[in-house]
Amino acid sequence: MTKYTATTFAPVQGFIEKSRKLRDLYGASLILSYLSQQLVKEAEKTTTVISPARANLQKGMPNRILIKGEFSKAQAEETLLSAWKRMLHECRTWIEWKLPDYTYHWEREWINWGNHAWEIFWGEGDSIKAAMEDLETCKLSRGWTAVNWIGESSSLTGTDGIAFPGLGGVQRNPQNRQWTIEKDQIKTFYKRLACALENRPPDAEPEGNFFDLNEKLSIPELVKRLVTLPEIANQLEMSKLESFSEIYRGPEAKNDQGKGRWTGWFMGDGDEVGKHLKELAELENGDEQLQKFSQAMRNWGKDFTRDFPQEIGRVVYAGGDDFLGVIYREKDQEPITANQAFAWLTTLPQTWEKHDQKIGLSVGFVWAGTSVPQRDILQHCREAEKLAKSSGRGRVTIRIVFNSGQYVQWTCPWDYLNILTKYQDRENQSNWSHIYQDLAILESRRAFNLDKKTFVEKFAIEFFNIYFPDEGQQLLNYERAKHLIGFSEEDDNYERSKATIDWISDLIKVGWHLSN
Template sequence: MTIYTAISFAPVQGFIEKSRKLRDLFGASLILSYLSQQIAEAAKNSPDCEVISPASINVQEGMPNRILVRGTIDRNQVSNAISQSWKEVLRVCQIWLEENLDFAPEEFHWAQEWEKWHRYTWEVFWGQGETSDAAMLDLERRKLKRDWVGINWTGDSSSLTGTDAIAWHRLGQQNSEPGRSLTHTEKQQLDTFYRQLAWVLDNPDRNRAEDTPSKDEIEGRYIAVNERLSIPELVKRLVTYHVIAKQIGMTPLGESFTEISQKREQWTGWFMGDGDKVGDKLKSIPDDEGQKAFSGAMRDWGRTFKHTFSKELGRVIYAGGDDFLGILYSSELGAKELFSEALKWLNQFKQQWQTHRQDITVSVGLVWAANRVPQRDILQHCREAEKLAKTKGRDRVTIRVVFNSGQFVQWTCPWDYLNILMKYRDRDGGKNWAHLYNDWAHLKSRHAIRSREVNKNKIEPDLALAMLDLYFDGLGQEIQKNRQWTAIAGGNSASAIVQWVEDLVQVGWQLCSNT
């Protein structure tokens, strides 16, 4: 009897979410891909085991964190694989710090803290069944039960407090007590630690942090002198340093990488996408070779997508096959010009997606974020926008504009209707979206257009459709004639139609107006 084994580990989303800079995101992606590859390699080397998914396990970049194996692999073997791999990542980072910072060996008191992070960072999940579907279902069932023990400042397993303690050479010193404020001398030493670290990483030719200059002279490409990081946050930064990555056996971050300034002055775009009903697609493939071919095709697409994405437009942070995350930014283009180029890219994305030749569609959330929106909030908006695109019917994109206040406007449409934004013409034949926006606002203020019932007055979509006809070359009549509202707006009710048009007006005015 054939047995299938499904393997995964966590936290994945949480590990990525706790990222304050673009370099953190890349570092988290590198670590997750590395750990996934080590698990897949352990499964491959087990007797009578064959890795079905992911394909191409010799390629580390973009490895997904779910591994499907035909055969039986011991759960302890899986746990040991991730434990030893993570231990090696931490060991290389710790040793590099101790050898390159200008402190005496006896001044480092943090060995126990690194060991805690080795033991308590990851939870490993493992499921089995007579079919690949049964193994995946067993995996999901087992994930309902936690598989790890949290640590606090003193190493007890009763709470999670203290896991984000600042990483520095005196972390874990015996005379340190929870809640105690640092003395003036300790604050100076903490400041020296991060100043030295930022200086050494900015200057790879230096073996040690001797003769560290003042704060104003340090660029801080990897770590800013005023930052304070926990051990895992520090590790995310360090693995993007090519010397450390090579020591671990990790795919280094490309030398062309450039960080986005934390004091960014313009808007940036962030996109997150995922294949639609991939699980159902895998269930429809009856044989292991077919599943392996599917996984290989998606991995090849992700790798190609990441490496061919225009560097003038932005970067793809990770592409693990059918799921991906990227950022749109440019130091050369203004916000309007950048979105114009991004819109051109989005309009051809479906064609690019279909190059994998697999019968699945894709949903994407694109977040256009103001300059002071925190990165962690942006990632949450990305997930929500992608989820909305799926709940509205899949095979579509949600564009969400997020302001510094936290408020946002958004619009969801199928890929084939995205070019509506480019077809807009105002009353004078130009591109001034303010005309449409002002007309819409005026009609709403007079209650001629309503998106909800007021005093039993029903919602009427006629004026909304007339606006589509006027500004989008008869679009309202075209959609009505072909009865496409359910496919486009996720429903054919009057409220769904009016809301879809209003969302189009809001997003178009914010992003496409030439004023």
């Protein structure tokens, strides 16, 4: 009887999340794709890989692998860890070669990270469905080994130890280490390493392409940066960045008139892909259908990355049905506006449909203030995407995040997103200040507080109808309102009314900020 194997590894989201610079995101994506590709290539030597398709295309390689045949957990672990350890070895030896006048005590710490950074999950069965279900059961039981840390903290995560030549020294312990001296040593080391990466003299001032002057990275964080260096990528036969620049968000450019720049971030994921894969697996020709699906999504990710308009941003990764991108403009260009970012967002459903597969799309879109930390932006993206899914899927949650950390958000199905373009004020113009000010006055007077007043919902809809002529009627139709707002059939009248009022209020607040 034919055996099927399903395998994946972790942490994936956590590995991507620990990112401050755009280079971190790219590096994390390159590493994950590279590790997945090594698993696929090894499995292809003795079995048939059903998905992911196109093993020769490293970028955007999904990390969930389905195999027709037997591929043991021990094989998967050996393949993954060997590839990871080789990557660590190349990065470590490159540093030691470029900065040979240091005495390095850190080899053991690199070995520890080589052994304990990843966990393999593995499932097997007599059918594709059985293997996939066994994999999910395996993922419920997780093991993790902490890497030794004696007190100093990476400036990115705040937890992992800082990678520098003295890390792992036998005389170094919490009782006798001299942090003041080490702090200066670490600062000097990272400055010299930055110069080496930028091909500048050791005593020069680095431009900050790889490190900010105040950064102190852990070993995995350092590796993310180093694999974006073509020299190291070539040694590992990894995909490499042909050109690279960080997102400009600062106020230094003349065009910004002393103000920083807002940026747009979008994170998307196919809807109920796992369910769809199980349905395909149960077909008589399940192997073939799954291969076709994987091929279609891999092609879509490649085309999406290639065809994304470079004048408005870039795609960080597109692993089939899972993608992340940024909307921004280069330093010497005029800043992109929220309205321009929204205009692109409205075209995403048509781009998504080019894969011609029967799965929908949920997206979290974040328009972020000038000084919102990138780590926080990514968290907002994940939360926004999760909200889009939990509200009924096939939607987008737009979240406006201010420098204070506060935000406003609104969730809408893709087929009604153009409602924001139908706004007209009392002069038949598109000045959102009118409706925004009216809303503020009404909310200050508690006009939309339900307090068991059944007429409040209708009042809110009538108010909405003034600025969006005839659109309020859709909210009076139960089925249509359920689709647009995302409330469930279990919600009572009070909950539905509150959801309707909140949806109208959120639409106005988000629409006003997007118009400015």
